[in-house]
Amino acid sequence: MRGGEMSGFDHRAIEAKWQERWERQRVAEVDVRAAKAKYYMLMMFPYPSGDRLHVGHGRNYILGDALYRYQRMRGRRALNPMGWDAFGLPAENAAIQRGVHPRDWTLENIRVMKQQFRRWGILYDWSKEITSCQPEYYRWNQWIFLRLLEKGLAYRKRAAVNWCPSCHTVLANEQVTEGSCERCGTAVEQRDLEQWFLRITAYAERLLAGLDELPGWPEKVKLMQRNWIGRSTGAEISFPVPALDETIPVFTTRPDTLHGATFLVLAPEHPLVARLIAAHPESTALAEWVSRVKNTPRIQREGADTPKEGRDLGGAAINPATGERIPIWTANYVLPDYGTGAIMAVPAHDQRDFDFARAYDLPVRLVYVTDDGPQEGEALTAAIPDEGTIREGEFSGLAPGPDTVARFVAWLEANGWGRGQVTYRLRDWLISRQRYWGTPIPVVYCDACGLVPVPDEQLPVLLPYDVEFSGREGNPLARHEAFVATTCPRCGKPARRETDTMDTFVDSSWYYLRYLSPRDSQKIFDREAANRWGPVDQYIGGIEHAILHLLYARFVCRVLHDFGLVDFEEPFPNLFNQGMITRFAEQTGRVEKMSKSRGNTVSPDPIIDEMGADTERVYTLFLGPPEAEVEWSDEALAGPNRFLQRLWRIAERIDEAPPTGVADPELERARHEAIQRVTRDLDRFKFNTAVSALMEFLNVLSRAVEERSASKLACEQALETFVQLLHPFAPHLTEEIWERRGHGESLLESDWPTWDESRLKRERLTIVVQIDGKLRDRVEVDAGIPEKALRETVLASPKVQEHLAGREIVRVVVVPGRLVNIVSREGGS
RNA sequence: GCGAAAGUGGCGGAAUUGGUAGACGCGCAAGCCUCAGGAGCUUGUGGUCGCAAGGCCGUGGGGGUUCGAGUCCCCCCUUUCGCACCA
Numbered sequence: 025m026r027g028g029e030m031s032g033f034d035h036r037a038i039e040a041k042w043q044e045r046w047e048r049q050r051v052a053e054v055d056v057r058a059a060k061a062k063y064y065m066l067m068m069f070p071y072p073s074g075d076r077l078h079v080g081h082g083r084n085y086i087l088g089d090a091l092y093r094y095q096r097m098r099g100r101r102a103l104n105p106m107g108w109d110a111f112g113l114p115a116e117n118a119a120i121q122r123g124v125h126p127r128d129w130t131l132e133n134i135r136v137m138k139q140q141f142r143r144w145g146i147l148y149d150w151s152k153e154i155t156s157c158q159p160e161y162y163r164w165n166q167w168i169f170l171r172l173l174e175k176g177l178a179y180r181k182r183a184a185v186n187w188c189p190s191c192h193t194v195l196a197n198e199q200v201t202e203g204s205c206e207r208c209g210t211a212v213e214q215r216d217l218e219q220w221f222l223r224i225t226a227y228a229e230r231l232l233a234g235l236d237e238l239p240g241w242p243e244k245v246k247l248m249q250r251n252w253i254g255r256s257t258g259a260e261i262s263f264p265v266p267a268l269d270e271t272i273p274v275f276t277t278r279p280d281t282l283h284g285a286t287f288l289v290l291a292p293e294h295p296l297v298a299r300l301i302a303a304h305p306e307s308t309a310l311a312e313w314v315s316r317v318k319n320t321p322r323i324q325r326e327g328a329d330t331p332k333e334g335r336d337l338g339g340a341a342i343n344p345a346t347g348e349r350i351p352i353w354t355a356n357y358v359l360p361d362y363g364t365g366a367i368m369a370v371p372a373h374d375q376r377d378f379d380f381a382r383a384y385d386l387p388v389r390l391v392y393v394t395d396d397g398p399q400e401g402e403a404l405t406a407a408i409p410d411e412g413t414i415r416e417g418e419f420s421g422l423a424p425g426p427d428t429v430a431r432f433v434a435w436l437e438a439n440g441w442g443r444g445q446v447t448y449r450l451r452d453w454l455i456s457r458q459r460y461w462g463t464p465i466p467v468v469y470c471d472a473c474g475l476v477p478v479p480d481e482q483l484p485v486l487l488p489y490d491v492e493f494s495g496r497e498g499n500p501l502a503r504h505e506a507f508v509a510t511t512c513p514r515c516g517k518p519a520r521r522e523t524d525t526m527d528t529f530v531d532s533s534w535y536y537l538r539y540l541s542p543r544d545s546q547k548i549f550d551r552e553a554a555n556r557w558g559p560v561d562q563y564i565g566g567i568e569h570a571i572l573h574l575l576y577a578r579f580v581c582r583v584l585h586d587f588g589l590v591d592f593e594e595p596f597p598n599l600f601n602q603g604m605i606t607r608f609a610e611q612t613g614r615v616e617k618m619s620k621s622r623g624n625t626v627s628p629d630p631i632i633d634e635m636g637a638d639t640e641r642v643y644t645l646f647l648g649p650p651e652a653e654v655e656w657s658d659e660a661l662a663g664p665n666r667f668l669q670r671l672w673r674i675a676e677r678i679d680e681a682p683p684t685g686v687a688d689p690e691l692e693r694a695r696h697e698a699i700q701r702v703t704r705d706l707d708r709f710k711f712n713t714a715v716s717a718l719m720e721f722l723n724v725l726s727r728a729v730e731e732r733s734a735s736k737l738a739c740e741q742a743l744e745t746f747v748q749l750l751h752p753f754a755p756h757l758t759e760e761i762w763e764r765r766g767h768g769e770s771l772l773e774s775d776w777p778t779w780d781e782s783r784l785k786r787e788r789l790t791i792v793v794q795i796d797g798k799l800r801d802r803v804e805v806d807a808g809i810p811e812k813a814l815r816e817t818v819l820a821s822p823k824v825q826e827h828l829a830g831r832e833i834v835r836v837v838v839v840p841g842r843l844v845n846i847v848s849r850e851g852g853s
Numbered sequence: 854g855c856g857a858a859a860g861u862g863g864c865g866g867a868a869u870u871g872g873u874a875g876a877c878g879c880g881c882a883a884g885c886c887u888c889a890g891g892a893g894c895u896u897g898u899g900g901u902c903g904c905a906a907g908g909c910c911g912u913g914g915g916g917g918u919u920c921g922a923g924u925c926c927c928c929c930c931u932u933u934c935g936c937a938c939c940a
Contacts (some may be wrong), residue, residue: 244858248934248936251935289940328854328937329938358938359938359940362939362940363939363940374940376940379938449939567935643878646865647866648866649866652859652866654866657879659864662878662891666878666893669893673893712865713866715877715878716878717877719876719878720876720877723877730894792872792873794920796920797872797919797920836920837920837921839921842873845921847921
C-alpha cells in the first residue's frame with residue numbers, strides 16, 4: 025500500500041476534488057431567514073490550542089459531520105456552524121514562552137485547525153464563523169455584563185477566593201478539582217480579594233427545576249448538575265448572644281435536633297469571630313490560630329480526612345429551645361460561604377459534630393433514642409443521624425423524617441426563633457481573571473464617582489495589542505498605562521479602568537445565539553432569528569463540560585430570557601456527550617485518554633495520506649458506541665479501509681451484472697433492511713451498528729455481483745441506496761461514485777432512502793426449538809404457519825423425538841416467529 | 854465515605870429490551886490467486902470432550918424469579934467517573 029498506488033481508487037485525488045467542490049459551492053451555508061424544517065446542531069466550539077488535532081479530537085467532529093449530512097439528506101434545513109473559543113490562558117503562556125502575541129498565535133492556530141477540518145471532509149457554515157477574541161464578539165460580553173450590573177446580577181465583593189499561583193489568577197469554584205487548578209494541577213491557595221461575581225445563585229432554583237424538563241440530556245449530566253447545585257431544605261435558627269447584643273443565625277437541615285445543640289461553631293471567617301476574640305483573655309493566640317486556618321489552602325483545610333480543629337471563643341449563646349447557655353467555638357470544618365457560615369452543633373445526631381465534641385470534650389445530648397441503644401450522650405460511640413424517637417417534651421415519640429422537620433419548622437416560626445429555609449451548595453460565579461487575554465470588564469473607577477459602568481456607546485472596551493509579556497506576577501493589562509488611564513464617563517475627570525478580564529466561560533455562555541447573526545454591529549443577536557432557530561436542536565460535546573459550561577450557559581440563557589431577548593429558557597434541550605478515545609501510553613504504561621501530554625496521540629495525517637479521510641471516518645464511527653470510551657487501534661483501521669475498497673470494486677463491476685437474476689428479491693430485501701437499520705441507528709446515534717449494517721449489506725451485494733445472481737437493475741439500485749446510506753460516514757468516496765453513476769447533484773441534495781415494511785418480510789422463517797430451555801433443533805417453516813401446524817412440525821422433528829424419548833410433555837411455549845420451547849419431565853410414554 | 858455507570862471470545866464490540874449469546878470488524882489458521890505480497894478471494898475461528906454425529910460448559914463471582922436470564926431481583930468482587938466536613 026506504499027504510496028497509495030495499490031489502492032483500488034485514488035483517495036487523494038477524490039478527497040481533494042470533493043473538498044474543493046463543497047467549499048466552492050458553499051454547500052453548508054444556510055440562510056437563517058428561512059427556517060423551514062430547521063435543525064440547529066452545534067458542536068461545542070473548540071479552543072484553538074497550538075497542538076494539531078489528533079484522531080481523538082476527530083471523533084467529535086466526524087460524529088457531528090455524519091449527523092449533519094444525515095439531517096441534510098433527511099430534508100432538514102440543517103445549520104452546523106463553527107467558531108473559536110479563542111480567549112484563554114494558553115495563548116498568553118505561549119506569548120511568555122515564545123514571544124508570540126496571543127492574538128497572532130491564536131489566529132494562526134485557527135487557520136491550521138480549519139485546514140484539519142477540511143481534510144476530514146467536515147462541512148461547516150463558515151459564513152457564521154465567530155471568534156471570541158475579536159472585539160466584534162467580546163463587546164457583547166461587555167454588553168451582557170453591563171445589563172447584569174444594572175440588575176444587580178453582577179457585583180463586586182471581597183472574598184476568600186481560589187488563587188492559582190502558577191496561572192497567576194483566581195479561579196471559579198467550578199475550576200478547582202480536588203483543591204487543585206483544573207488547568208495546570210497546581211494546589212490552589214486562598215486569597216482575600218475584591219472580585220467580580222455573577223449572581224448565579226439567584227437562579228439556583230430555576231436551574232435545578234429546569235433539569236426535570238430535559239429528557240434529551242444524559243441522566244449522568246443532570247445528576248451532576250443537581251449535586252452541584254445541592255439544594256438542602258431546613259431552617260435558619262437564631263441563637264441570641266446576650267453579651268454582644270447580637271444573634272447568630274445558623275442553617276440546619278435538622279431543626280428537629282435543636283434540643284441537642286450543645287454548642288455553636290463559627291467559620292473562622294465569620295464576622296463575629298473578631299469581636300468575640302477581642303473580649304477573650306488570650307486574644308492574641310486565638311487571632312493567630314484563626315488567621316492560620318484562614319490561610320490554609322483549601323485542599324488541606326477541607327476534606328473528610330482533615331482532622332477537625334477548633335478553639336473556644338469564650339462567648340455564650342442561648343439555645344432557644346432549652347434556654348441553656350452554650351459555648352461558641354470556631355473550627356476549620358465550618359465553611360464560611362455555605363449557609364450562614366455558622367452551625368449549631370448536635371454531636372448526638374451529626375457525625376462531624378460528634379467527632380469534634382469528642383476531640384474537645386464537649387457535651388453530647390441525645391434528642392432521639394433507640395430502645396436498644398445508649399440512653400445517655402456519654403455512652404455514644406458514633407452519632408445516630410436518623411434512628412430512634414424523640415425522648416421528651418412536646419414532640420416526644422416522633423421519628424426523624426421530613427414530617428418531623430416540618431413540625432419543628434412550624435414550631436420555630438410560631439416562637440419567632442427561626443424559619444424554614446432552603447440553601448444551595450452552588451456559589452456565585454467568580455468571573456474576574458487577572459490575565460490579559462480575555463474580555464475587559466467594562467467599568468471604570470473614579471475618585472469622585474466611584475465605580476462607573478462604561479456606557480454602551482463606548483463599547484467595546486478594546487483590549488490593547490501592545491502589552492508586555494514578562495511572565496511576572498500580575499496582570500500585564502494593569503501595567504499598560506494607556507489602557508488603565510481613562511476619564512470618568514460620568515464626571516470627565518481622570519479615572520482608572522478595571523483591569524480584570526472575564527472568565528472565558530462568559531464567552532461560551534451565549535455564543536450559540538451569535539452564530540445566527542454574527543456580523544450584526546448594532547445588537548448582540550437577532551432576536552427573531554434566535555427565536556426561530558433556537559434553542560439548539562442537538563448539542564454535542566464532551567462530558568468535561570457537564571457542570572462548568574453547561575451550567576453557565578443555562579444560567580445566561582435564563583438571564584437573556586428574563587431580559588426579553590429570547591423566548592426559551594433552556595439553550596440545549598438535547599445534549600449528546602461523546603466518549604473519549606484512549607490509547608496505550610508508554611509514559612504511564614496504561615491505556616489512557618489520548619492527549620499530547622501523555623504522549624499517546626495518533627495524528628490523522630499519515631492515515632489520511634495512506635488510506636484517506638473516509639477510512640478514518642468510517643473507522644472512528646465503527647470503533648464503538650459513540651458515548652463510550654473506546655480504545656484506538658492502528659491495526660483495526662484495515663477493516664474499514666478494505667470495506668471501502670470493496671465498495672469501489674463492486675461499483676466498477678456493477679455493469680457485469682446480468683439483465684435478469686434469481687437473487688433479486690433477496691437483494692431487495694437486504695436493501696430495505698439496510699435502510700431500516702441505518703436510519704434507526706442514526707436516529708439513536710448508533711453509528712457503530714449502522715456501519716455494521718452497511719457491511720452486511722455490502723456482503724450481500726458483493727455476493728450477488730460475484731455470483732451474477734441478481735439482475736443489473738437490482739444491483740444498481742442496491743448500489744445507489746448503499747452509497748446514499750454510506751454518505752454520512754464516507755462522504756468523498758460516495759460522492760465520487762454517485763457522480764460517476766451519472767448524478768449531477770451532490771448526494772447531500774438526494775433524498776434519504778425509505779424502506780417498505782412489506783419488503784422486510786421473509787417467506788420462510790427459521791424457528792428455534794428448545795427442550796426445557798436448551799437449544800435442540802431449528803426448523804424452517806412458512807412465515808404464515810398456524811401455531812398448531814408449527815407445533816406438529818416441531819414435534820415431528822427427529823431430533824426432538826430423540827430428546828423427548830421417555831419423557832412427558834408438560835407444556836409447549838410458542839413465541840410466534842421465533843421459537844418453540846417444549847417443557848418436559850421424566851416419565852410418560 | 855456518598856452517588857452514578859460499567860464488567861460478554863485473543864482484541865474492539867453486537868444482541869429487536871426476557872426468546873438462537875458472540876452480529877460486524879481486527880487478529881489468527883488453512884487454501885486459492887500471484888514473479889512477489891503488509892494486495893485480493895474462499896473457508897474456519899468461545900472453551901472442552903469426540904473420528905464423527907453430537908454432548909457438556911460458557912456473558913466478573915454467588916444465590917433467586919421464570920418454560921426460558923447477558924438482559925429482571927438480592928448479596929459480593931473489580932474498574933471508571935462525579936462529589937467529597939455543604940451543617
